[in-house]
Amino acid sequence: MSLPAVVGRSECERRLLLVFPRETHDTVLSSPVAAAAVAAMLYVGAVVGEGEEPTKDSRVVRPSTCLWMQDTVLEARQTREERDEWFGAAARGKRALQALVVSWGLDFAPWYGDNSRETLRDEALNGLRRYGAVGARADLPTTSSTPRWALSEEFAQLFDPRLDDADLEVAIDAWRDRHVAPGDRLRISSLRKRQAGAHRVNVTLPDGEHRALEPGDASLLLQGVIEEWAARRLRDPVVLTISEPGAKVYVTDAAVLEELGLSISVGELLPDAVIVDIGRTPPEFWVVEVAATDGVVDDDRKARLFEWARLQGIDPGQLRFLTAFLSRNHSVAKRRLKDLAVGSHAWFLDEPRLELSWVVLDD
Numbered sequence: 001m002s003l004p005a006v007v008g009r010s011e012c013e014r015r016l017l018l019v020f021p022r023e024t025h026d027t028v029l030s031s032p033v034a035a036a037a038v039a040a041m042l043y044v045g046a047v048v049g050e051g052e053e054p055t056k057d058s059r060v061v062r063p064s065t066c067l068w069m070q071d072t073v074l075e076a077r078q079t080r081e082e083r084d085e086w087f088g089a090a091a092r093g094k095r096a097l098q099a100l101v102v103s104w105g106l107d108f109a110p111w112y113g114d115n116s117r118e119t120l121r122d123e124a125l126n127g128l129r130r131y132g133a134v135g136a137r138a139d140l141p142t143t144s145s146t147p148r149w150a151l152s153e154e155f156a157q158l159f160d161p162r163l164d165d166a167d168l169e170v171a172i173d174a175w176r177d178r179h180v181a182p183g184d185r186l187r188i189s190s191l192r193k194r195q196a197g198a199h200r201v202n203v204t205l206p207d208g209e210h211r212a213l214e215p216g217d218a219s220l221l222l223q224g225v226i227e228e229w230a231a232r233r234l235r236d237p238v239v240l241t242i243s244e245p246g247a248k249v250y251v252t253d254a255a256v257l258e259e260l261g262l263s264i265s266v267g268e269l270l271p272d273a274v275i276v277d278i279g280r281t282p283p284e285f286w287v288v289e290v291a292a293t294d295g296v297v298d299d300d301r302k303a304r305l306f307e308w309a310r311l312q313g314i315d316p317g318q319l320r321f322l323t324a325f326l327s328r329n330h331s332v333a334k335r336r337l338k339d340l341a342v343g344s345h346a347w348f349l350d351e352p353r354l355e356l357s358w359v360v361l362d363d
Helices: 009-019 032-044 063-067 071-076 080-092 094-103 114-130 153-159 165-179 182-195 217-233 254-260 299-312 331-339
Strands: 134-136 149-152 201-204 210-213 237-244 248-251 273-277 284-290 319-325 344-348 355-358
Touching: 009 032, 009 153, 009 165, 032 063, 032 071, 032 080, 032 114, 032 149, 032 153, 063 080, 063 114, 080 094, 114 134, 149 153, 153 165, 201 217, 210 217, 217 237, 217 273, 217 284, 217 319, 217 344, 284 299, 299 319, 319 331, 331 344
Parallel strands: 284 319, 319 344
Antiparallel strands: 134 149, 201 210, 237 248, 237 273, 273 284, 344 355
């Protein structure tokens, strides 16, 4: 059996981050300890065929094997004989491995202590296993200390140093198509769109008009709310106003405002957007806040928006509230979802078909 190329821990972490961005996936999948596991399994050749689970005849490792790897071994001991010798010593135990490393003229300096074993096994390895990135011997009881873990061949190929970034992106996309659920792929696509949003964001309004917004996450959220959420959620949406950083406020449909008998004061406008559903009787006014950095509809914000609506001549009973987030995994959502006002809703750019409602249930 030929061994994979040796790959450093930092490069393994960089590639894990490309496969499992932390904005869209659990951070354990791309953590330094997960990278240590990948680097160690590549070093010893703990790789099984795609779609196969390791067996008693496979080359497999314990979590401790991965924790005992060190940079100087990866850098200085790369021949087939040395890698096999290191694997055999690690299989016998920590003392045997230490003796080998010292005999090579190296200090024994493992990446992690043995107390990290449960974190690696329970979080990183089991998390990667759910995506088919690693496999474990199914014939062993969970309490067994016998080695059981190996990388899947297709996943291991993503760490081939011969892949430049362009080829790596293609390979990662192909792997995701086979192993990552559509919802996760949509979140990754949304993340890429945000990362590429270095230019103005063009929004298509429900009436077909186009509006160019300043670059940034806030504008991407407004674009998503208008083009995706409103199209799915509202019967006949009309965007009345859009506000941007720098006190830029657009009144997008003056004719509808006149028909509704409203005179919205641009100088006093608080929400990031106001969308009215004229397909309902009476019309429903959706006040939208985009939480790119903060700015959720909490109880205080809701009270202020009720006062704003009263000053604009909008019946508070026709008011609805929406907070838009980039992702449930985004730091703002993690920090502020708990603060949503009762009677408000939340929407996530990377899960456009879903809406979170924080409402009082009927008795």
